[in-house]
Amino acid sequence: MIAPNKVYHLVDGVLDEGLGFVSQYVENMLKLPVIIADHNGRIQYPNMNNSDEVDSLFVSIPANISGRDYYYQQDNKYLYYRVRYNSSSAFIIAKNVPVEQISQALSILMETKLAIKCYFCKIHKDSDRFEQELAEYLFSNSNASIRDIATLSENRLEMDRSYVVTLVEVEQSSDDPDIQVISSYLYKYLKKNKLEAVPISRANYITLLIPVCADRDRLDEVLNWPAMIGYKEELEKRFDLSLSQGIGRVYPLAELQKSFYEARVALTLPRLLGKSHFVQKFSELGLYYPIFCQSLRDMKDFCLQILGKLIEHDDKTDGELLPTLRKLLDSNVNMKSTADSLFIHVNTLYYRVSKIEELLDIDFSDMSSRVNLFIAIKVWDTLKAIDLIV
Numbered sequence: 001m002i003a004p005n006k007v008y009h010l011v012d013g014v015l016d017e018g019l020g021f022v023s024q025y026v027e028n029m030l031k032l033p034v035i036i037a038d039h040n041g042r043i044q045y046p047n048m049n050n051s052d053e054v055d056s057l058f059v060s061i062p063a064n065i066s067g068r069d070y071y072y073q074q075d076n077k078y079l080y081y082r083v084r085y086n087s088s089s090a091f092i093i094a095k096n097v098p099v100e101q102i103s104q105a106l107s108i109l110m111e112t113k114l115a116i117k118c119y120f121c122k123i124h125k126d127s128d129r130f131e132q133e134l135a136e137y138l139f140s141n142s143n144a145s146i147r148d149i150a151t152l153s154e155n156r157l158e159m160d161r162s163y164v165v166t167l168v169e170v171e172q173s174s175d176d177p178d179i180q181v182i183s184s185y186l187y188k189y190l191k192k193n194k195l196e197a198v199p200i201s202r203a204n205y206i207t208l209l210i211p212v213c214a215d216r217d218r219l220d221e222v223l224n225w226p227a228m229i230g231y232k233e234e235l236e237k238r239f240d241l242s243l244s245q246g247i248g249r250v251y252p253l254a255e256l257q258k259s260f261y262e263a264r265v266a267l268t269l270p271r272l273l274g275k276s277h278f279v280q281k282f283s284e285l286g287l288y289y290p291i292f293c294q295s296l297r298d299m300k301d302f303c304l305q306i307l308g309k310l311i312e313h314d315d316k317t318d319g320e321l322l323p324t325l326r327k328l329l330d331s332n333v334n335m336k337s338t339a340d341s342l343f344i345h346v347n348t349l350y351y352r353v354s355k356i357e358e359l360l361d362i363d364f365s366d367m368s369s370r371v372n373l374f375i376a377i378k379v380w381d382t383l384k385a386i387d388l389i390v
Contacts, residue, residue, distance in 0.1 A: 006111060007111060007114050007115070010022055010025060010112055010114070010115035011114055011115045011118050013025075013115070014116070014119045015118060015122070018045075018119070019044055019045040019116070019119060020045060020046075022036070022092075022112045022115050022116060022119075023045045023046070023092075025112070026092070026094065026108055026109065029108045030097075030104075030105055032095055032096055032097060032105075033094075033095045034092060034093060034094050034095065035059055035091075035092075035093040035095065036090065036091070036116065037058075037059050037061070037090065037091045037093065038088075038090055038091075038120070038184075039088045039089050039180075040058070040178070040180055040181045040184045041058045041059050041060060041091075041181070042057060042058055042185075042188070043057055043058060043059055044090075057185075057188040058184075058188075059091075059093065061080070061091060062080065065080050065082060065091075069082050070082065070106060070109075072097070072099075072102055074099075076095075077095070077096050077097050077098065077099075078094070078095055078096075078097070079093065079094040079097040079102060079105050079106070080093050081093070081094075081106065081109040081110070081113075083112075083113050083116045083117050084117075085117045085120050085121045086121060090117075090120045092112060092116060094109065129152055130149065130152040130153050130154075130156075131200045133149050133152065134153075134198075134200055135200050135202050135207075137149055137256075137257070138165075138200075138207065138256070138257060138260045139202060141257060146159075146253060146254060146256060147159060147254075153198070156198045157198060157209070157253060158211070159253050159254070160253075161211045161212075161252075161253060162211070162212055162250050162252050162253070163209045163210060163211055163212065163250070163251065163252075163253055163259060164209075164212055164247065164248060164249065164250045164251075164259055165207065165208070165209055165210075165247075165248045165256065165259040165260045165262070165263045166207075166208045166210065166245060166246065166248070166263055167205055167206075167207050167208075167245065167246045167247075167248075167260070167263040167264060167266075167267050168186075168205065168206045168207075168232065168235075168243055168244070168245045169204055169206075169243065169245075169267055170182075170204045170205075170241055170242075170243060171241075171242045171243060171244055171276055171277065172241065172242035177204075177241060179201040179202075179203075179204065179205075180201055182201075182206065182235060182239055182241075183199045183200075183201040183206050185235070185238065185239075186199055186206060186208075186231060186235060187199050189231055189234060189235075190208075190231060193230075193231070195210060195231075196210075196211060197209060198210075207263075209256070212250055232245055232279065242276070242277050243277070244267060244270070244276065244277060244278050244280075245267065245278070245279045246262075246264060246266030246267025246268070246270075246282070247262075247266055247279070247280065247281045247282060248260060248261070248262030248263035248282050249262055249282055249283055261386070262282035262292070263282065264386045265282060265292050265382060265386065266281060266282040266285065267280065268382050268385045268386055269285060269288060269292075269378060269382045272381050272382060272385070273378065274330070287375070288375070288379070291379055292379070292382075296383070296388055299379060299383060300383070300389065302376065302379065303376045303379055303380040303383075306360075306372055306373060306376040307322065307360075307373070307376050307380060309359045309360055310322050310325065310356060310359055310360060313359055320342075320352070321355060321356055322377075323342075324338075324342060324349065324352045324353075324356075325356055325373065325377065326377050326381075327341055328349070328353070329370065329373060329374045329377065333370065335349055335350070
């Protein structure tokens with residue numbers, strides 16, 4: 001039977017002083033060191049921020065504990081005790097526990113359950129709300145107040161600072177990647193390398209908000225690009241991934257959505273151009289750069305001026321002219337390979353090209369017409385891919 005007064009004392013202590021209060025209680029009772037980790041295995045106690053090795057900031061949570069409240073690992077004498085909260089778990093791990101001491105250790109670890117649950121529920125709730133609202137603000141382009149979101153960040157976002165957004169996407173993995181684990185690892189890696197980034201994860205994306213000075217012209221001086229490229233390589237090596245990365249420009253926090261938009265364009269357009277495993281700055285998109293600097297209305301008008309009749313035709317007839325044109329241009333106008341990829345006869349392809357020429361009033365053999373069509377399609381497809389065109 002656990003004494004209620006002891007439980008309440010531990011709850012009060014952990015809420016006032018943090019996990020160190022509970023950890024020291026257990027260590028004093030067991031005379032053994034303990035680790036407290038979140039569901040990703042990221043160590044919350046002891047404080048490992050000064051460690052030179054990023055891997056030392058994590059502890060492996062054995063798969064054998066799945067569905068159990070505790071697990072004893074005989075090879076290293078670690079006793080894992082699970083504390084469930086909301087839809088997640090935290091772990092308090094007693095190290096070097098002799099077999100004959102397991103029962104005693106479990107009874108002491110059980111005393112800490114409510115205190116640890118209260119601690120993680122609080123930080124989990126605050127952190128989740130901040131990340132969820134920030135993700136909605138960026139990915140859904142919501143009208144929420146970034147000032148209100150910043151108040152949830154525990155000073156991780158500051159209104160008087162400027163930020164650059166970089167977006168990392170998992171392209172390929174040897175296994176089903178846990179984006180939350182990768183994001184946690186990345187956060188610690190960047191912190192060790194003096195990059196105070198704010199990471200948020202969504203689907204296969206990790207979005208990083210990196211604070212910089214306000215001078216856009218000095219961005220390359222402010223950001224350590226080798227270090228930024230280095231973290232991508234570190235993640236790929238550590239988790240056996242293939243990643244691509246898009247990087248926006250610097251904006252004040254109030255205009256954060258602009259940098260995020262640019263990072264999405266820088267990540268999306270190169271892939272539509274056939275690239276993979278790349279790092280792309282928005283400011284280095286070449287001839288596409290001034291186009292994507294325009295307003296959404298101007299970009300749509302540009303695309304529709306060139307492709308509008310084709311899009312309208314396909315919408316009305318459930319036609320295949322725009323996909324055909326896209327394939328043809330991507331193949332460098334190789335009629336045979338395009339026909340094969342579309343599973344149509346080459347004569348059918350010639351007929352479709354003739355129809356495209358008629359609708360758009362162009363000569364497809366003219367190089368300038370092909371270039372304009374190619375650029376317009378890539379801009380249109382990018383805007384659709386980042387949900388700016390339905």
